[in-house]
Amino acid sequence: MTKHENERKRTFLLITIPILALFICFNTIPLIRGAMYSFTNSRGFGSHDWVGLRNYIDLFSDARVGKSYLFTIKLAIVTTIVVNVLSLILALGLNSKIRAKGFFRGAYFLPNILGALVVGYIFNYFFTYIVPALADMTGMQGLSSSILSSPNKAWIGVMIVCAWQAIAMNTIIYISGLQTVPEDVYEAGGLDGATGWKQFKHLTFPLIIPFFSINMVLCVKNFLMVFDQIIALTKGGPAQSTESISYLIYNNGMSGGQFGFQSANAVVFFIVIVVISVAQMKFSSSKEEQL
Amino acid sequence: MKQTSTVGKSNKTVLVLLILGLSTIIFPLYMTVVIAFKQPSEMTNSISGILSLPKVWSLQNFREAMEVTDFWNSLKNSLLISGLTVGLSILIHSLMGYTLGRNKSNKFYNFVYLFIVSGMFVPFAILMMPLAKQTAEMGLANWFGVILLYVVFYMPMNIMLYSGYLTNIPLALEEAARVDGASTWLTYWKIIFPIMKPMHATVAVITALAVWNDVMTPLIIMAGSSENTLPLAQLNFQSQFGTNYNLAFASYLLSLIPILVFYLICQKQILNGVVNGAVK
Numbered sequence: 001m002t003k004h005e006n007e008r009k010r011t012f013l014l015i016t017i018p019i020l021a022l023f024i025c026f027n028t029i030p031l032i033r034g035a036m037y038s039f040t041n042s043r044g045f046g047s048h049d050w051v052g053l054r055n056y057i058d059l060f061s062d063a064r065v066g067k068s069y070l071f072t073i074k075l076a077i078v079t080t081i082v083v084n085v086l087s088l089i090l091a092l093g094l095n096s097k098i099r100a101k102g103f104f105r106g107a108y109f110l111p112n113i114l115g116a117l118v119v120g121y122i123f124n125y126f127f128t129y130i131v132p133a134l135a136d137m138t139g140m141q142g143l144s145s146s147i148l149s150s151p152n153k154a155w156i157g158v159m160i161v162c163a164w165q166a167i168a169m170n171t172i173i174y175i176s177g178l179q180t181v182p183e184d185v186y187e188a189g190g191l192d193g194a195t196g197w198k199q200f201k202h203l204t205f206p207l208i209i210p211f212f213s214i215n216m217v218l219c220v221k222n223f224l225m226v227f228d229q230i231i232a233l234t235k236g237g238p239a240q241s242t243e244s245i246s247y248l249i250y251n252n253g254m255s256g257g258q259f260g261f262q263s264a265n266a267v268v269f270f271i272v273i274v275v276i277s278v279a280q281m282k283f284s285s286s287k288e289e290q291l
Numbered sequence: 292m293k294q295t296s297t298v299g300k301s302n303k304t305v306l307v308l309l310i311l312g313l314s315t316i317i318f319p320l321y322m323t324v325v326i327a328f329k330q331p332s333e334m335t336n337s338i339s340g341i342l343s344l345p346k347v348w349s350l351q352n353f354r355e356a357m358e359v360t361d362f363w364n365s366l367k368n369s370l371l372i373s374g375l376t377v378g379l380s381i382l383i384h385s386l387m388g389y390t391l392g393r394n395k396s397n398k399f400y401n402f403v404y405l406f407i408v409s410g411m412f413v414p415f416a417i418l419m420m421p422l423a424k425q426t427a428e429m430g431l432a433n434w435f436g437v438i439l440l441y442v443v444f445y446m447p448m449n450i451m452l453y454s455g456y457l458t459n460i461p462l463a464l465e466e467a468a469r470v471d472g473a474s475t476w477l478t479y480w481k482i483i484f485p486i487m488k489p490m491h492a493t494v495a496v497i498t499a500l501a502v503w504n505d506v507m508t509p510l511i512i513m514a515g516s517s518e519n520t521l522p523l524a525q526l527n528f529q530s531q532f533g534t535n536y537n538l539a540f541a542s543y544l545l546s547l548i549p550i551l552v553f554y555l556i557c558q559k560q561i562l563n564g565v566v567n568g569a570v571k
Binding site: 033034037094097098105110112113114115118119172176211218227228232250259266267269273274 | 302305306308309312313315316319322323326336337338341342383386387390391393394400403407410412413414415416417418419420421422423424425439440442443444446469474475476500503504506507511521522525526529536539540543546547550551553554558561562565566569570
């Protein structure tokens with residue numbers, strides 16, 4: 001028996017060590033190196049000096065960085081709300097007794113499997129040529145020029161493209177949530193007069209809160225890290241109005257000579273993501289306990 | 292759901308709304324297809340000029356797009372990277388998920404589990420600049436480096452999935468094999484690995500979709516290698532399309548076809564995999 005125990009222990013250790021080493025090499029070490037660069041004035045090449053907290057101090061007074069945080073957070077909040085409302089409605093529709101249910105579910109999921117970059121390019125054309133042409137035809141003045149070229153409206157274009165793909169994902173998760181609600185809950189609720197909106201608010205929604213939490217976490221995290229859609233639609237423009245945090249770090253850090261400064265930005269971004277994720281998990285687990 | 296008398300009627304309304312809603316998905320795809328098949332001369336500035344069906348369904352744009360974007364080479368790279376990443380993920384992540392999942396009571400393994408899983412919070416933005424340097428220093432600024440990075444990036448998520456699935460598999464199975472004198476290593480591959488098949492499918496689907504569509508990792512790691520993946524080729528050759536949108540759309544459509552075919556064939560597995568991955 002002890003011979004077996006030893007063999008088992010040794011095998012587990014021999015499995016863990018190389019895989020853990022791989023993880024440390026390409027996740028932990030670059031993370032630490034990134035944090036170290038944030039205290040230097042590195043431009044990505046050549047020599048660099050330690051500058052202490054200079055980058056962090058500059059970060060909080062940098063208008064461009066501030067703007068990118070405002071844009072990213074605004075985009076994440078608005079898109080999360082839009083996506084969750086629409087997916088919930090769509091999921092209720094797709095979960096009702098309809099014909100060709102499988103076909104509809106499959107079709108509505110389609111946007112999610114397509115690459116965000118190419119989807120972004122297709123919508124770029126749609127916003128630049130189709131929407132203005134349609135607006136001219138129907139006489140809608142406000143849309144006769146591309147929304148992507150307006151600093152005030154470009155974020156809406158990004159929002160629509162993000163939502164178009166995310167709705168597919170969230171809907172499928174809500175459907176699997178709705179399928180966990182047993183039929184007799186509705187029957188019992190129906191006897192108490194709970195139908196329509198009342199039924200949804202008091203019966204259905206509380207039962208699918210775990211799925212709502214999953215969707216919130218998925219949405220917020222994905223939208224805060226938005227990158228592909230930006231590069232395909234606006235490249236951060238016009239007038240840097242749609243520069244997401246990831247895009248700014250990539251653009252100025254990789255080729256803009258701000259390696260050290262953007263490393264500090266990335267460290268702050270990392271902390272923001274961790275704080276939001278932990279807060280969301282605490283919040284949703286406390287919600288679930290209440291039930 | 293509702294009173295029986297209204298069931299038929301309300302469901303018809305839902306059906307009509309669902310069909311209308313479908314236009315938001317079909318329209319962009321329709322637009323892509325018709326523009327991809329047309330010649331620039333057919334594209335007038337009016338809506339009907341852009342959206343009408345092409346006069347001739349010619350494959351000329353596709354031929355040209357394949358040349359401009361080095362399509363077959365990019366497709367080969369995408370298939371190679373996605374295929375190897377999925378294969379390695381199933382082998383390595385399941386093994387690690389098993390090891391960590393079976394040793395949760397041990398402090399060291401529990402720490403390793405939490406350490407790796409917390410890697411989920413690390414945004415790529417903080418890793419990309421150091422990784423660009425590191426992979427270049429290590430001679431890994433190529434497709435192989437990209438695969439290694441994917442195996443590391445998807446490790447937290449997949450290990451969580453595998454070790455969660457493991458709680459459903461009774462220890463008795465392994466103990467029986469041990470009594471017969473089989474080693475832990477052999478027991479894993481002969482008994483546990485095949486039992487985890489449903490989880491392999493989930494991991495394969497979510498990893499494959501994420502890798503196939505990813506732009507950022509190859510963009511940063513393979514920038515100097517003159518090799519492309521399918522999405523990266525769209526980005527890198529964007530400027531060469533110029534204002535020839537027909538050529539550009541032919542290229543977009545080409546890059547979407549493999550995943551569309553994959554979806555048509557394995558739609559059920561994909562939907563199941565995606566839901567399992569998110570809900571578990």
